Amino acid sequence: MSRKPKLYYFNGRGKMESIRWLLAAAGVEFEEEFMETKAQFKKLLEDGSLLFQQVPMVEIDGMKLVQTRAIMNYIATKYNLKGKDLNESVLIDMYVEGIIDLMSFIIAMPFQPDDSKAKQKDLIKNRAVNRYLPVYEKALEGHDFLVGSQLSIADVHLLEALLMVEEVQDDILSLFPRLQAFKQRTSEIPTLKKFLQPGSNRKPIPDEKYVATVKEILYS
Incomplete structure (x- = not known):
């Protein structure tokens, strides 16, 4: 059995939220690792996981993908969400x-x-x-x-x-x-209806804690 995609980002919407939506629409279960400390971000940098020293990053099919649009294009193509021609x-x-x-x-x-x-x-x-x-x-x-x-x-x-x-x-x-x-x-649509229910991976409107965490990790 193949591993679930793993998403690396903050515990909030940002640029990762559209990726969550897309995976949910495709009916794909995924895991998340939330960055809560600067040390977590530094480890990803030191491991060479972030090609351009940025998140989001998604581990999928043995790859570590960065750049939001590239990630979404891969997922959309893989799960037949890019049209017929x-x-x-x-x-x-x-x-x-x-x-x-x-x-x-x-x-x-x-x-x-x-x-x-x-x-x-x-x-x-x-x-x-x-x-x-x-x-x-x-x-x-x-x-x-x-x-x-x-x-x-x-x-x-x-x-x-x-x-x-x-x-x-x-x-x-x-x-x-x-x-x-x-x-x-x-x-x-069943997959989207499920994602819209309480308890899903969908994130709420960003609050002050989310904003402070992002600023602390990326800009301090």
Whole structure:
């Protein structure tokens, strides 16, 4: 029996959360080692496990993979979440890149000074409503999935992003009925429904402890 993938990151969302979502969507169980001390991070560096001296890092299929998008592309390809051909694959990549752009604003917000967070929240809402969400609303016209006839990495990312923007403003999808229906529909896919239940590997909204741990380990 092959070993479960092992994820090395902090006990929080950050750049690892989308990897957790993707593995969960594929029905793949995984283990996690949370970095809680600078010594743990230093050991990974000294072992040569972090090619660019950064996390996330995922051990899978005998490899130690770094760089978030490379990790996600490997998982998506391995578990048939990248479309049926090259044309679908590049469309999926385009949609994924847009979603990552949107999520990056949200991921950064907990690390900003308190007096900047309101401005960042306004920026997120503006970009979501006027730049990103309309693209996905249009793409879903007459379709259950963003690309093709089956779930892809783009759909998994989109569901994650929709839940994240709702945490910023809970009624933000009110102008996007197709996205509301998409959220409901994909949340009922068995593997994703399981991941959305309490007690799963899904991480909560970043709190002060998470932010302090990341800063202590990476920047002190």
